[in-house]
Amino acid sequence: MLNKLNQWLQDSVFKPLEDKKMPVMEHLVEFQVRLTRTVIALAVVFMGTFFYADALVKWLRVPLQNMFVPSQLTWEPTDLPTVPFVFLAPAEALWQNVKVAGLCAIVLAMPYLLYEIWRFVVPGLHAQERRFVGPFVCVSAAAFYAGAGFSFFFVLPFALNFLISYGVNAGFAPQISIAQYVGFALWFLMVFGLIFEVPLALTLMAKLGWVDAPFLIQYWKWALLGSFVIAAILTPTPDPFNQTLMAGPMFLLYWVGIFGAKVFGKKPTADTESDQPSVPTVAMAGSGVGGRAAGVAVPNSSTGEDYVGVPGSRQR
Numbered sequence: 001m002l003n004k005l006n007q008w009l010q011d012s013v014f015k016p017l018e019d020k021k022m023p024v025m026e027h028l029v030e031f032q033v034r035l036t037r038t039v040i041a042l043a044v045v046f047m048g049t050f051f052y053a054d055a056l057v058k059w060l061r062v063p064l065q066n067m068f069v070p071s072q073l074t075w076e077p078t079d080l081p082t083v084p085f086v087f088l089a090p091a092e093a094l095w096q097n098v099k100v101a102g103l104c105a106i107v108l109a110m111p112y113l114l115y116e117i118w119r120f121v122v123p124g125l126h127a128q129e130r131r132f133v134g135p136f137v138c139v140s141a142a143a144f145y146a147g148a149g150f151s152f153f154f155v156l157p158f159a160l161n162f163l164i165s166y167g168v169n170a171g172f173a174p175q176i177s178i179a180q181y182v183g184f185a186l187w188f189l190m191v192f193g194l195i196f197e198v199p200l201a202l203t204l205m206a207k208l209g210w211v212d213a214p215f216l217i218q219y220w221k222w223a224l225l226g227s228f229v230i231a232a233i234l235t236p237t238p239d240p241f242n243q244t245l246m247a248g249p250m251f252l253l254y255w256v257g258i259f260g261a262k263v264f265g266k267k268p269t270a271d272t273e274s275d276q277p278s279v280p281t282v283a284m285a286g287s288g289v290g291g292r293a294a295g296v297a298v299p300n301s302s303t304g305e306d307y308v309g310v311p312g313s314r315q316r
Contacts, residue, residue, distance in 0.1 A: 034116045041112050046105040053097035056104055057178075060185055061085075063156035064176075085178040096182045103186055107148075110141055132207060140200050147196030148189045155245050156188055162241050184236055191234050195250050202257030206265035213262035220254070227251040 049056065087093045106113075114137050122130055164174055205211045216223070231247035232238075 031120060034120050038113055038116050041109050042105055045109045046101055049104040049108070050097065050101035053101045056100050057097060057182070060100060060182065063152060063185065064160055064181065084175075085181065086175050087178050089179075092177075092179050096178050099186070100182060103190075107145075110144075114138075114141060136200060136204060140197055143196040143200055144193040147193040150196070150249070151188045151192035155192060156185060159188070159237075159242050159245060163237065163239070187236050191246065192249070195246070195253060198250060198253045199257035199260050202254070203260035203264050206261030209266040211261065212265050213258050216254075216258045216261060223254045224251050227254070 087096075118134065118137060122133075125133060167174060202211070202216065206213070227247040227250040228243065231243045231250065235242045235246055
């Protein structure tokens with residue numbers, strides 16, 4: 001079944017994209033056309049998302065509302081009073097609506113963006129590369145959406161609960177700026193979307209033969225340390241709680257990548273295993289005992305035969 005599917009993709013999708021030799025100027029013209037289409041598509045989607053920017057900001061407020069619900073997770077906005085936002089500059093609220101609408105436009109237009117990138121890049125790929133690059137691009141988009149959803153429904157409520165509860169217990173009243181909250185929430189969504197790309201990146205490197213599963217398992221301690229270092233850099237707050245919330249899933253996804261590398265990694269061929277370089281045995285000049293011990297016959301200098309490594313004119 002899989003072989004028939006691969007053959008159908010090769011005949012119906014990949015072969016029509018085979019590109020003849022094109023001059024550089026034609027490639028530049030094609031790049032300009034596809035870039036123009038991408039910008040137009042983003043502009044059209046942005047106009048729609050900006051029209052609903054207030055609703056999108058209210059939807060982005062859901063994790064902040066849910067953190068006030070004790071001991072439970074809710075997937076809908078609560079009946080509690082809306083957490084008030086403040087803005088500290090005249091154009092701050094407008095700019096945050098533009099930021100939210102722009103990011104939502106990129107997320108919604110992502111399939112079309114990937115399609116344009118695919119059509120531009122695929123003619124330069126080999127047939128074997130096209131077979132897994134296409135599915136890899138589709139799965140990477142789905143993984144980004146999954147990471148953003150995981151952050152929105154699980155990570156953000158816990159992070160906000162910890163941070164705001166810490167300030168309230170210290171005797172401070174929360175007055176959250178809309179710019180600070182929108183930047184905080186969007187940063188978490190983007191970072192977790194990229195973190196969920198880790199298994200795909202490791203699987204792709206294993207598919208290309210750069211790494212393998214035993215190599216990744218050998219350096220798991222360094223991966224754990226690197227997860228906390230990267231989390232310390234990417235976390236918008238310096239507290240260890242949010243750092244652990246980011247480093248934990250990253251390290252778990254590292255092991256998912258090891259499983260993917262083991263299943264889909266490049267298998268060693270029989271030729272690469274059998275092609276072992278032959279190491280000749282060399283006898284040192286003047287070390288007759290070592291040469292005989294190594295099984296190498298050393299001609300006697302008393303005979304008329306030439307001695308390897310010593311010119312005949314210097315023989316006594």
